[in-house]
Amino acid sequence: MRRLQKTKNFITRHHTGLSVWALSAILLLTPLVIQNPYNLGILNLIGLYTIVVLGLNLFIGYAGQISLGHAAFFGLGAYGSAVLTATYHFPAWPAMALTAAALAVVALGLGVPTLRLSGHYLAMATLGFNYVVHAIFVQWDKVTGGPSGLSGVPPLTVLGMAVNSDLKFHYLVWTFAMVALTLCLNLVRSGVGRGLAALAQDEVAAATLGVDVQRAKVGVFVLSAVFASVAGSLYAHYFGYVNPDAFSIFTSLDLVIMVVVGGMGSIWGTLFGVALITSMPHFLGFMETYKDIIHGVILVVILLFLPQGFVSGLLDILKTRVARRRLAGIGTRSADVALE
Numbered sequence: 573m574r575r576l577q578k579t580k581n582f583i584t585r586h587h588t589g590l591s592v593w594a595l596s597a598i599l600l601l602t603p604l605v606i607q608n609p610y611n612l613g614i615l616n617l618i619g620l621y622t623i624v625v626l627g628l629n630l631f632i633g634y635a636g637q638i639s640l641g642h643a644a645f646f647g648l649g650a651y652g653s654a655v656l657t658a659t660y661h662f663p664a665w666p667a668m669a670l671t672a673a674a675l676a677v678v679a680l681g682l683g684v685p686t687l688r689l690s691g692h693y694l695a696m697a698t699l700g701f702n703y704v705v706h707a708i709f710v711q712w713d714k715v716t717g718g719p720s721g722l723s724g725v726p727p728l729t730v731l732g733m734a735v736n737s738d739l740k741f742h743y744l745v746w747t748f749a750m751v752a753l754t755l756c757l758n759l760v761r762s763g764v765g766r767g768l769a770a771l772a773q774d775e776v777a778a779a780t781l782g783v784d785v786q787r788a789k790v791g792v793f794v795l796s797a798v799f800a801s802v803a804g805s806l807y808a809h810y811f812g813y814v815n816p817d818a819f820s821i822f823t824s825l826d827l828v829i830m831v832v833v834g835g836m837g838s839i840w841g842t843l844f845g846v847a848l849i850t851s852m853p854h855f856l857g858f859m860e861t862y863k864d865i866i867h868g869v870i871l872v873v874i875l876l877f878l879p880q881g882f883v884s885g886l887l888d889i890l891k892t893r894v895a896r897r898r899l900a901g902i903g904t905r906s907a908d909v910a911l912e
Contacts, residue, residue, distance in 0.1 A: 588757050591840075592750060599746045603739055612738045614854050616810065619745035620803050621846045623752045625830045626839065627799030630756060632828070633837030634765065635792045636772030637687065640824050641698035644705035645797040647819025648675055649804025651709060651716055654814045658724040659715075665728070668805040672798050679797035683790040702824050709816035721815035728809045741810050748806065752799060756839050768792060772837065829871045 606612050628642050652671030656662040662670075686697045709716050716722055727736040728744065735744050759765050770778040771788055779785050808814050826849060834845025852866075 588761075589754075592754055592757070595753075596746075596750050599750075600743075603742055609738050612742060614851055616738060616741050616745050618847050618850045619742070619749045620807050620810070621827070621830065621850055622749045622843060623745075623803035623806075624800045625827055625834070625842050625846050626749075626752050626756050627796030628827055629831045629834070629836065629839065629842050630759070630768070630792050631796045632831050633835070634760060634768040634772055635789050636775075637789060637793070638691070638695045638828075639698045639793075639796075640695050640821070640828060641700075641702035641705075642796065642800055642827050643819045643821070643823035644702040645675055645679065645800035646804045646807070646823070646827075647705060647709060647814075647816070648678070649801030650808040650814045650819065651722070651804075652801070653805035654722050654725045654808040655715060657726055657809075658722060664726060664809060668802065671805055672801040675801040676794050676798050679794045680790065683793040687786065687789045687793060699821065699824070702821050706816055706820055709819065716816070719816060721813055723813045725808045725812045725814065727812065728806075735809070745806055745810070748802065753839065753843075760839060764788075769837070832871055 602615065603612060606615060624642065624646055628639065631637050631639055649671055652674065653664070653667045656667035656670065657664050682701060686694065686701075689697055710719055712718070727734045729735065730744065733740070735741050760769070767778065767781075767783040767788055770781060771783055771785060775785050778788075804819075807818075830845040830849045831842070832845070833848060834843070835841030849870075
């Protein structure tokens with residue numbers, strides 16, 4: 573009995589870490605089940621977007637801000653690594669680190685003035701940033717390759733082994749995704765995360781409780797930009813080619829839809845949102861043509877009927893029904909006792 577109680581207590585205390593390990597074990601064994609290279613490639617793409625959207629969910633769901641320009645950071649990370657390695661022959665890992673550091677500085681410089689805005693003004697500012705960056709990708713032919721993109725990006729190497737297949741990249745990208753997931757889970761459970769949660773509810777109230785509002789918003793914005801940069805670098809080395817179309821304003825909108833579908837402020841829900849929005853066009857061929865329209869419809873439906881997000885909304889509905897049944901059961905027992 574004591575052993576059982578100790579086991580329950582251990583699981584309760586460490587359920588988050590155990591969940592991450594369980595998911596990691598599933599992903600480790602997934603290639604044994606999914607042997608089709610196409611399906612494995614989609615799973616790898618889900619891993620890439622998971623890294624980006626985890627950071628974006630911190631910014632939207634916990635800091636309570638809105639960004640319609642995160643595809644710009646994703647693209648800058650991809651182009652930064654691509655240019656450094658393909659054009660200037662930098663080693664891949666130092667190029668990734670240098671790109672992430674440079675984008676942290678860019679995000680800091682952008683965030684300090686921009687995050688004084690809020691609501692629609694902030695959304696338009698980040699959207700404008702994405703538009704400018706995308707225009708640079710298209711127009712700066714000598715560096716970015718223009719509309720045709722930039723090819724010849726070498727694969728990453730780990731312990732002298734080139735990560736040049738879907739299977740090898742699967743383990744690499746999901747290692748990064750699990751690290752990002754763990755960092756986010758620990759962050760939201762820390763004092764900083766609780767401050768961000770307060771900030772999302774009411775900036776004035778958070779400030780009165782001692783939260784440095786501007787510093788918190790800028791900090792999480794920089795962190796989300798670094799996540800996007802790392803994912804972009806992995807993207808470039810995985811495909812060996814970067815193109816401006818992959819980092820357009822529509823990509824930014826898709827990233828926000830992934831956050832909303834998974835649940836704003838739900839770290840685990842992020843995985844569901846990314847998986848659903850990324851995989852649907854690939855498995856339902858007719859959706860590719862009408863992808864943007866269907867994504868818009870999904871966003872409207874979620875906001876109308878499950879504003880907390882699909883996963884969070886369903887969990888809230890289930891909890892409400894369970895609570896009502898318990899209350900009904902208690903009421904029935906009380907009535908029986910009264911009759912006796």
